[in-house]
Amino acid sequence: MTALRPRGAALEGTDSTVLVRQPGPQELHPRRTRGRRRALELTLAIGIPVALVGLYQLATSQRWIDPRLYPTLDEMGRNTRDLWNSGQLWDAIYISCKRALIGFLFGAGGGAIVGYLMGASRLLRAALEPTLSMLYTVPKLALLPVFLTIFGFGERAIYVLIAVTVFFFVWISTMAAVMSVAVGYREAASTFGAGRWQMFRHVLLPGALPQVFVGLRIAASVSILVLVGVEFVIGSSGLGYLINQGRNLLLLGQAYVCIVIVAVIGYLFMALVRLIGRLLMPWAPEDNAIGPQ
16 A cells, blocks of 8 residues: 655655655744734624625615615614614613623523532432423423513513523533533542542533533523513513514614614623633633634
8 A cells, every 4th residue: 555645755765654744834933823814713703794784785775675674774873873862772782781691690600500510419410400401491481471470570570581591501501511521530539539629629610611601602692582582572671672662663773773783782792701711711722623724
């Protein structure tokens, strides 16, 4: 069988092959390569949304879509200015962000604690997992009448519904993350006499955090989805309420502006969670992509 010789390979004798790899640009100029890659990533991240906005503007200006149902960017800009000058937009953004953040914090905290305990204890997992798994499959908006009956038509019902939704996403990701920590790490820590706190601090927590933050990022986006749904149904304020109001009164520019703002808030929320994860986990790889670099 003939050995394949890559670029830069040298042959010694007739029976052995020595492979010599020529250094690439990543090794020769690492700072320049990282800078170019970051610039390309930033260009793509900004360019694709800008291209979509440009395509939408072209479609409305050329009347490829009905302008009565899809307002132009100029009209949406005027709606944004009017909402901001009236104070409605800022109030809605503040109220919605407050609701999402409070519900997320309570739900994520509870989900992380329960998920860790269930991941670390087989007995507790056997006792609670069937019940929680059944509740996990129930659409959370279907629980809204129950929470309204218990907590009334106020902010608490919204907080609780968001917290319950976030809880299940964080619980299941945390439990799976703790269970996936290699048994060899636990056995090695036990051999060196690690107690429960040391096992948690030096083995389970570092091993589980990357997957836990994946669940937190998903839960952050889901909290925004649930928030808008709740504000549709019972809200008298917030971005979801403005979207529903715009739909009912045929103020479509107002509705689309608020939809875009919700999308931006959701992205920023997920980016914030990701940033916190990077600060807490400097050892975790940021990107394991094997495609073009």
